[in-house]
Amino acid sequence: MLDRLDQQPPDALLALIKLYNADPRGDKIDLGVGVYRTGQGETPVFGAIKAAERKLVEEQDTKAYLGPEGDMGFVHALMPHIFGPDATNNGRIEGMQTPGGTGAVRLAAALAKRAGVGRILMGTPSWPNHAQILADLGVEMAPFRHAAEDGTADLAGLKAALANAGEGDALLLHGCCHNPTGIDYSNEQWDEIAALLADSPVLPIVDLAYQGLGQGMEEDAYGARAVLAAVPEALIAYSCDKNFGLYRDRVGALYVQAREQSGLDAILSNGATLARAAWSMPPDHGAAAVRLVLRDSAMTEQWLDELDQMRTRIRQVRSKLAEAGVAGSVDLRPLGIQNGMFAMLPVSKEQVQKLREDHGIYMAGSGRINVAGLTLDNLPKFIAALADVTA
Numbered sequence: 001m002l003d004r005l006d007q008q009p010p011d012a013l014l015a016l017i018k019l020y021n022a023d024p025r026g027d028k029i030d031l032g033v034g035v036y037r038t039g040q041g042e043t044p045v046f047g048a049i050k051a052a053e054r055k056l057v058e059e060q061d062t063k064a065y066l067g068p069e070g071d072m073g074f075v076h077a078l079m080p081h082i083f084g085p086d087a088t089n090n091g092r093i094e095g096m097q098t099p100g101g102t103g104a105v106r107l108a109a110a111l112a113k114r115a116g117v118g119r120i121l122m123g124t125p126s127w128p129n130h131a132q133i134l135a136d137l138g139v140e141m142a143p144f145r146h147a148a149e150d151g152t153a154d155l156a157g158l159k160a161a162l163a164n165a166g167e168g169d170a171l172l173l174h175g176c177c178h179n180p181t182g183i184d185y186s187n188e189q190w191d192e193i194a195a196l197l198a199d200s201p202v203l204p205i206v207d208l209a210y211q212g213l214g215q216g217m218e219e220d221a222y223g224a225r226a227v228l229a230a231v232p233e234a235l236i237a238y239s240c241d242k243n244f245g246l247y248r249d250r251v252g253a254l255y256v257q258a259r260e261q262s263g264l265d266a267i268l269s270n271g272a273t274l275a276r277a278a279w280s281m282p283p284d285h286g287a288a289a290v291r292l293v294l295r296d297s298a299m300t301e302q303w304l305d306e307l308d309q310m311r312t313r314i315r316q317v318r319s320k321l322a323e324a325g326v327a328g329s330v331d332l333r334p335l336g337i338q339n340g341m342f343a344m345l346p347v348s349k350e351q352v353q354k355l356r357e358d359h360g361i362y363m364a365g366s367g368r369i370n371v372a373g374l375t376l377d378n379l380p381k382f383i384a385a386l387a388d389v390t391a
């Protein structure tokens with residue numbers, strides 16, 4: 001029976017890692033995998049997290065089960081950072097821990113489906129797993145164009161999609177640092193989107209996986225907060241895996257804004273039953289470490305400092321790319337105003353292959369690069385190679 005299952009294509013980025021590791025060239029560059037890298041090419045554990053983990057080892061006296069909602073101390077400690085001073089919007093926001101942002105997106109979509117959502121509008125290109133999760137859940141995806149030709153967001157595309165949507169539809173938005181394009185809405189555009197959603201029955205789902213990696217913790221929350229202030233109900237899928245460097249520890253949360261505070265319990269009880277059937281409860285360790293960081297002002301400051309350094313380095317690489325202007329046929333200037341780790345270069349599959357084979361530069365076939373894979377040392381080589389293959 002099991003032999004009826006067809007071979008599935010390998011994950012393209014994981015296959016790329018294998019190729020990269022097997023490449024003997026000393027000056028090879030990895031722009032594929034979506035993790036932050038320092039100027040030395042490393043993805044270290046945050047100092048604040050190391051300190052919290054030491055404390056956790058000392059202080060944790062049981063590993064008995066929590067519940068499907070996970071560590072509620074963690075869930076609550078994050079809220080002021082995401083939602084601002086009135087972290088609950090008058091008691092209307094509550095959350096639960098999930099296995100990473102992936103778990104949060106999955107749970108958001110499953111909850112929306114259970115509430116009657118049959119179709120989710122989504123700007124494309126998007127993080128490939130969005131489409132995969134919706135397909136797996138049997139929720140229809142209605143794509144619209146996210147990126148305009150000039151490297152800014154195609155707001156007209158979103159507006160047209162919303163105008164044709166109604167009851168039973170949801171809209172999935174990237175809160176900041178759009179993956180894969182790096183193209184975010186401006187604050188004015190977020191205000192416009194929030195106003196349109198306020199007058200629409202479409203349910204907003206905001207995926208916030210990179211808060212603090214774009215312009216700053218507060219700045220990157222602008223869109224999510226604008227939407228929440230305008231609409232009665234929304235879902236926020238959050239990841240701590242990038243902004244706390246916890247990737248493999250799988251730290252995330254799903255937050256629900258309900259029409260009334262009294263509606264939260266019923267909604268979250270559905271989240272709990274869905275979680276119970278899928279993963280029972282989320283992994284504890286990373287979320288417990290984040291809770292310890294956020295409950296200690298000195299550790300919080302240390303974390304924010306470390307996050308600042310990450311963002312500053314990403315912005316520095318982006319500025320250098322933008323300063324280079326044009327490399328062959330690729331205009332690098334828009335990268336200076338885009339946000340986060342990712343950017344899409346207008347290169348063909350053949351050019352991506354040439355970059356890999358001729359220059360040892362590894363990137364996704366889609367043209368997505370992780371700008372954090374670039375350093376002041378390897379930038380000139382990258383720009384020259386890009387000019388060479390696109391000339």
Ligand code: PMP
Pocket residue numbers: 034099100101102103105127174179207209239240241242247250251252
């Ligand atoms: N949403 C987006 C847009 C992402 O890019 C990612 C991670 N690459 C996630 C969600 C999920 O992150 P996590 O690793 O926490 O599951």
